[in-house]
Amino acid sequence: MxxxxxxxxxxxxxxxxxxxxxxxxxxxxxxxxxxxxxxxxxxxxxxxxxxxxxxxxxxxxxxxxxxxxxxxxxxxxxxxxxxxxxxxxxxxxxxxxxxxxxxxxxxxxxxxxxxxxxxxxxxxxxxxxxxxxVGPQALGWLDTAPTAPTNPVVHAFLESSLSQFGAKSVLYISFGSIAFPAATPDLVTALVDTLLALEPRFPFIFALGNEIAALSSELTERVHLSGKGLICDFWVEQRAILQHAAVGWFLTHGGYNSLTEGLCQGIPLIMWPVFAEQPLNAALFSSGPNPVAFELMQIRTGTQCAPSLRGGPAITGTVEDALAEFRATFEAARGARGAALQENAEIMARALQEARAGEFQDALTRLARF
Known part of the structure; x- marks a missing residue:
């Protein structure tokens, strides 16, 4: 948090x-x-x-x-x-x-x-x-040497996407190890349908990282037959995926571990808050003079379908409005706005690397003497 x-x-x-x-x-x-x-x-x-x-x-x-x-x-x-x-x-x-x-x-x-x-x-x-x-201390998060995914299917998809569409062309999707928008399965389907319909294509890997994360067999089959995406209903090496040259975006629930892991690799975010402090994280990292994220708003449910103090269109949580927001967000991600967020994320990653021997080490030294 x-x-x-x-x-x-x-x-x-x-x-x-x-x-x-x-x-x-x-x-x-x-x-x-x-x-x-x-x-x-x-x-x-x-x-x-x-x-x-x-x-x-x-x-x-x-x-x-x-x-x-x-x-x-x-x-x-x-x-x-x-x-x-x-x-x-x-x-x-x-x-x-x-x-x-x-x-x-x-x-x-x-x-x-x-x-x-x-x-x-x-x-x-x-x-x-x-x-x-003390900053991100998880093993490997601040490592710059890339590690290739060991799963041959994941590795092949990333290598193929890099060859066909270039660097930073792939969207990685994961809602983490304990979260998933299970209350709004129709919006999850709408997200995938949007990606399948996009032209030019936006190749994607969707990692289903926990027991409540699931897509219908029909939708999974459509994704794999299209060749545009890869659904992973098995454990994946998230850091290795985020480090791959083909990956340019991370659609995440905004859990602090996930968003920090992405930002340590210089990957900008598309944030879909699910529970806990995630709406606050989404607001924090999508705002300010140097934002590093898009925040999805039309995925809100219940009492959250009300005006936002930050303005914007009315929040309805309907599939129709979510579809429009998904399309607009993916279009912006591959335009000037997305380029600015990518630059900000890369600057942040470099700053975190520098903080490793500065701010973080100083904090650990103070802690040891505390």
């Missing part, structure tokens, strides 16, 4: 007292259990049990309505991989820890969050806490 999606409100109110106050009032309770109220207070994250359209501010990110900060694309919480621990349980534990810890170790960087990192460093300092921005 990035730093910027944090808000001071998160630390300024406790979920449990707010929920208890609502539960103790019969009119406010409206027949709900304490657990139900806790979940709704945790979800709203605004000191109440519902979205009200209040403006939420995040350092370095555009202002958003409170309902814009939540995505429901993964469907019920039991499909997100966190069924053993509810959103309220997680938030309560995080809040308790936030007040008790001496410092924060965060895998971010001033390269990624030039406004958020300085802001939160000062904020935590006022509360007697230290901030250590």
């Amino acid at each position: 990035a730093l910027s999606p944090l808000t001071e409100d998160f630390f300024d109110f406790d979920i449990v007292p707010v929920a208890r106050k609502i539960h103790s009032d019969e009119e406010l309770r409206r027949g709900r259990s304490m657990d139900e109220i806790l979940e709704q207070v945790a979800m709203a994250n605004n000191g109440s049990d519902c979205f009200s359209g209040v403006i939420v501010k995040h350092p370095g990110s555009p202002d958003m309505y409170d309902y814009e900060t939540v995505a429901r694309g993964a469907g019920p919480s039991s499909t997100t991989g966190f069924a053993h621990q509810s959103a309220a349980q997680q938030a309560i534990k995080i809040q308790m820890l936030a007040k008790a810890v001496d410092g924060w170790i965060v895998p971010t960087s001033i390269c990624l969050e030039p406004v958020g990192v300085p802001y939160w460093r000062e904020y935590f300092k006022k509360h007697g806490q230290e901030l250590f921005t």
Whole structure:
């Protein structure tokens, strides 16, 4: 998770007292259990049990309505991989820890969050806490020497695409290891249909990386018969794919691990938030003076199908409007806007490489002495 999606409100109110106050009032309770109220207070994250359209501010990110900060694309919480621990349980534990810890170790960087990192460093300092921005530390993420995918089918598709369409011609799609827009399968189908219909073609690899990620057998067959894409219902070496010269774009849910892995390789993003902090990450990395991502808006569901504080067309979540947005986004990705985002992503990757021996090493040294 990035730093910027944090808000001071998160630390300024406790979920449990707010929920208890609502539960103790019969009119406010409206027949709900304490657990139900806790979940709704945790979800709203605004000191109440519902979205009200209040403006939420995040350092370095555009202002958003409170309902814009939540995505429901993964469907019920039991499909997100966190069924053993509810959103309220997680938030309560995080809040308790936030007040008790001496410092924060965060895998971010001033390269990624030039406004958020300085802001939160000062904020935590006022509360007697230290901030250590150690950057991406996962093995291999900052390695520059490419590693070829070992799967022969994946490798052959990438090599063929590179030969036919050139460098940066391939779109890699993955919603990570625990997320997938399972609540909107029609929009996932619309995404693939758009790619199959595009001319000139936009070759793509779609990795189905977890147990809830699935496409119909009919759609998978159409993709493979077309020769325009590759559906991988098996484990893939994501870093090796992102490092391949043929890959120029990464369509991702915007989980912090995935987006950082892509940006470390200088790959710009197309972001489809599914749950957790992903809508905030999408807003953060698609905005500012040097954005590195497109943010999809017409994939929102439920109460998120409401006006965006950032403007743009009405958000409906319909297949028709999603199709129009997909087409426009892919067209922009291969135009001047896409070229600018690719340049920004490559600059960010170089900055992260330089930070490895600077900011990240300094943070690790301070941490060792802490």
